[in-house]
Amino acid sequence: MCRWYMLASGLLLASQLSACVEHTQPDTLFQLTPESAANRAMQTRLFETKDERELLSASAAVLQDLGFQVEESVREVGFLRAAKERSAREHGQDLSRFFIWLFSTPLVFLQQPPLIMPVDIHQKIAATLVARPLNAESTRQEIRIVFYRVVWKGDGMAGRQQIAPGEQRMEMVRDPGLYQQFFAKLSKAVFLEAFTL
Amino acid sequence: MKLHVIRGIVVFAGAFLLHGCAAPQPSQDLLAPTDAQMKIRSVQTRTFDVKDRQTAMRAVIAALQDLGFIIERANEPLGLVTAARFAEPNYYDVVGVTVTVRQESDERMMIRANAIYNNKPIEDPKVYQNFFATLERSLFVTRP
Numbered sequence: 001m002c003r004w005y006m007l008a009s010g011l012l013l014a015s016q017l018s019a020c021v022e023h024t025q026p027d028t029l030f031q032l033t034p035e036s037a038a039n040r041a042m043q044t045r046l047f048e049t050k051d052e053r054e055l056l057s058a059s060a061a062v063l064q065d066l067g068f069q070v071e072e073s074v075r076e077v078g079f080l081r082a083a084k085e086r087s088a089r090e091h092g093q094d095l096s097r098f099f100i101w102l103f104s105t106p107l108v109f110l111q112q113p114p115l116i117m118p119v120d121i122h123q124k125i126a127a128t129l130v131a132r133p134l135n136a137e138s139t140r141q142e143i144r145i146v147f148y149r150v151v152w153k154g155d156g157m158a159g160r161q162q163i164a165p166g167e168q169r170m171e172m173v174r175d176p177g178l179y180q181q182f183f184a185k186l187s188k189a190v191f192l193e194a195f196t197l
Numbered sequence: 198m199k200l201h202v203i204r205g206i207v208v209f210a211g212a213f214l215l216h217g218c219a220a221p222q223p224s225q226d227l228l229a230p231t232d233a234q235m236k237i238r239s240v241q242t243r244t245f246d247v248k249d250r251q252t253a254m255r256a257v258i259a260a261l262q263d264l265g266f267i268i269e270r271a272n273e274p275l276g277l278v279t280a281a282r283f284a285e286p287n288y289y290d291v292v293g294v295t296v297t298v299r300q301e302s303d304e305r306m307m308i309r310a311n312a313i314y315n316n317k318p319i320e321d322p323k324v325y326q327n328f329f330a331t332l333e334r335s336l337f338v339t340r341p
Contacts, residue, residue: 029264029284029292030312030327036263043262076273077254128268132255144262170283172265 042176044144045183045194046134052078055141056131058189062182068127078131088123088151118156118163125149125173143194145182147173238309240322243329245336247306250276253298253336257308260328260335266294290315294328308332 047055056078060070068082097117104115129145150170156163187194247253257278258268266280276298284290294312301307310328312319319325 029282029314030324030331032263032331033265036265039265040263072270074271074273076251077258077271079258079268079271081268126267130255130258130262130268132259144259146262146267148267 039174040144041197042174042179043146044142044197045186046197047141047143047187047190047192047194048139049141049190049192050137050139052131052133052138052141055143055190056080056129059129059131059143059145059186062185062189063127063129065185066182068125080129081126082129083124083126085122085124088120090120093119112159113157115159116155116157116163118153118165118167120151120169121154121165122152123149143183143186145179147178149173237318237320240320240325241311242307242309244301244305244307245333246304247336248304250298250300250306253306253308254278256336257296257298257332260332261294261296263335264328264331266292284314292319 049055053075056073056075060073060080060082063070063080063082066084068084070080070082072081073079097119100117101114107114125147126149127145127147129143131141131143134140134142148170150168153165153167153169155165183194245253247256251273254271254273254276258271261268261278261280264282266282268278268280270279271277278296278298279293280296281291281293284292292312292314294310296308296310299307299309308329310325312324312328
């Protein structure tokens, strides 16, 4: 009986740690992948206008409408970076935390505290936006925006080991809905139609 | 006789322990450029036939975005672009890159990229070849 619990908790820990072992080869990171083109298409829209500055300030306004704070801007290269911080609590995670705790309570018989899984607590959603002219007369502009988020985890407990809060995780936002929403608002703001690539 | 040997061993061990205490003298060529440095610099640098620095910078930004990098900072007067990405799907590893764009002559632009992988500089020439290949494509598209 004892052994089974040890085995189960060992397996659980091993599954948590398995991601730590493999490392990505850096030389593959500077190569275009088949997904690059699809991501580019999702993140980019074209506007038939000469006014890059107007497009940039309208983008900043739209980001503000979406609750972002503009953190950095460089007009000469048409660059904007904005971020917002929100709670990352999800009921699903809280539920699984509870059930893992519940099912691991028999560990008490081994004089081990039950497992407490760390859950996502806080997140920062950030966007970087670049506007650039596409032709020599700059009558056509391209807007490319990339959304990503950083998630901070809370504390937990595995065996007698306390898991400190603050573990970070980053991910790109790949949901086309968010990009469509942004570009819909932007084209409304500049009274222009947004063309896809 | 025996005492003699032990004393010898003690002296030797003492000398051995103290060995690390002597401060190493800084050599004259501590900051001198090494061959490896020159080599890595030549791998990281490439010149392009572009007249305008802004055009080159925009192409650099577009290339980095194509490669999935997040642009963190850009400084037009200095020609600096800093970007980072995490090595998907493995978000523990981070790749950072700083690109500087400098005017070499009226017709040419010198572009240098420095990449780090988890706070360790990348010295693999292949990485930089890949980057400059993407940049070339991007420059070709951007160039009016």
